[in-house]
Amino acid sequence: MHEMGIANSILEAVQKEAMRYPGNRATKVGIRVGELAAIDQDALRFCFEVLARDTALDGLQLEIELCPRRHRCHDCDCTFIVREYDFRCPKCQKVTPQCVSGDELELAFVEVEEEDEPTAVGRKSSQ
């Protein structure tokens, strides 16, 4: 079950991020998951809860943002979302096998809480 390893990496990343804000507690983490990354969201949530339990990150919320598969057409340089395995470029109808995204697995943001006000920090795109 590779979700366990993924959940573990997410928690490690959150711990690192939270260390930059002493006195605050991480309350929420957002990740981006491409639909091609073949991740079972339920399994990932389960592993995440199990691993976070009884640690400093107990109760941490996990927000999963699904990223669709995108292809780019060589002819007209158009990037489009692939639905139902239809790989045709919407502009020129050419079949476009070049996948440019959809296998993401990355940290989107970590929210830490100071007193009662949640604050969004570290919102970043790694690309």
Ligand SMILES: [Zn+2]
């Ligand atoms: Zn095209």
